[in-house]
Amino acid sequence: EVQLVESGGGLVQPGGSLRLSCAASGFTFTNYWMTWVRQAPGKGLEWVANIKQDGSLTYYVDSVKGRFTISRDNAKNSLYLQMNRLRAEETAVYYCARVFESMITFGGVIAIPVYFDYWGQGTLVTVSS
Amino acid sequence: DIQMTQSPSSLSASVGDRVAITCRASQSITIYLNWYQQKPGKAPKLLIYAASSLQSGVPSRFSGSGSGTDFTLTISSLQPADFATYYCQQTYITPLTFGQGTKVEIK
Numbered sequence: 001e002v003q004l005v006e007s008g009g010g011l012v013q014p015g016g017s018l019r020l021s022c023a024a025s026g027f028t029f030t031n032y033w034m035t036w037v038r039q040a041p042g043k044g045l046e047w048v049a050n051i052k053q054d055g056s057l058t059y060y061v062d063s064v065k066g067r068f069t070i071s072r073d074n075a076k077n078s079l080y081l082q083m084n085r086l087r088a089e090e091t092a093v094y095y096c097a098r099v100f101e102s103m104i105t106f107g108g109v110i111a112i113p114v115y116f117d118y119w120g121q122g123t124l125v126t127v128s129s
Numbered sequence: 130d131i132q133m134t135q136s137p138s139s140l141s142a143s144v145g146d147r148v149a150i151t152c153r154a155s156q157s158i159t160i161y162l163n164w165y166q167q168k169p170g171k172a173p174k175l176l177i178y179a180a181s182s183l184q185s186g187v188p189s190r191f192s193g194s195g196s197g198t199d200f201t202l203t204i205s206s207l208q209p210a211d212f213a214t215y216y217c218q219q220t221y222i223t224p225l226t227f228g229q230g231t232k233v234e235i236k
Contacts, residue, residue, distance in 0.1 A: 037173075045165075045173065045216055047225040059223045095172055104179055106160050106196075113179040114220045115163040119172035 002026040002118045004096050009123030016086055016127070022079040022096030022120055029077040030054075033099035035116060036070060036081050038092040038125075046092075049081065050099060086127045093122040131155050131219050135228035141236040148204040150231045152217035157197045161221035164193055164202045167230075168213045176215075177202065207233070 008020040022034070036048040049060045049070040058070050069082040079096050097116035104111050132155040142148050152162065160180040165173040175184045177193035180200055190205045204211055212235055217228040 044230045045167075045218075045227040047218075047227070050223070050225075061224045100178075102179065102182075104160075104182070106179075111160060111179070113161050113163075115175055115178040115184075115218075116165075116173075117175050117178075117184065119174070121172055 002098065004098065004118060004120035006094065006096050006120045006123035009094065009125045011126045011128065012086055013129050014086060014088055014127055017082070017084045018086065018125060020081040020083070020094055020096075020123060020125070022081075024077045024079065024096075024098070027098070027118075029072075030074045033101070033114070034070075034072060034079045035097050035099050036079075037095045037097060037116070037119075038090070039095070039122075040089070040092040043092075048094070051079070083125070086125075088127050091125060091127045093124050095122045096120045130224055131158060131222065131226055133217055133219055133226050133228040135215075135217055135231050137231060138229065139232040139234060141234045142207050143236045144207055144209060146207045146236075148207050148211075148233060150202045150215055150217075150233075152195075152200045152202070152228050154198045154200075154219055154221075158219045158221035160196050161219055162193075162195070162200045163218045163220065164191075165216045165218065166211075166213045167216065173216065204233075 003025045005023045035050045051070045067085045071080045098118040100117040162180045164177040167173040181193045214230045214232045
């Protein structure tokens, strides 16, 4: 059974730092991209960052570039999000999720759509003084 | 960035109703469109990927259609478990973006 369990959330002051962790089990962690998605209270979903299987490639939403770092430890089946210079508006539940890549033929062309097929339960980060 | 716009933002429907939620992308995303369901206090759940492919274990009353810029999630006969918020997501290009959500409520 695929399981993703986030931890590390809590209360932090504006400008502070926090490191989130996501423990993965039930699948071969090294075969998958991973991602972080956040959701502010009462708001919609916002993609934060992705990381490739070997950690060699990462992507971020513009608003966190230079402040957040996504990383992984494949030996520990773990995903991380280091968050620095946190802002009040980044108060949210942070979810980790597995990224699945499929391969289909569309219009005679091979397409590789990706989607987030398993999600953790989330960890709440509150940025407040 | 690609903007994803869902409509309506909310709707009220009865058990057994046919429900359709639309999602429009600000530029073509071919079929790189996913749909998720989220219930209060829970993580999102994948329903549909690649615009029209049903995720394993998801009831067949859910279906997706569309390509390019216009997409639809249809629930053929609304069940009590379907009252939730639904999000579309484009994975054509980063930043990956979600629609604002459509809340389906009980009439």
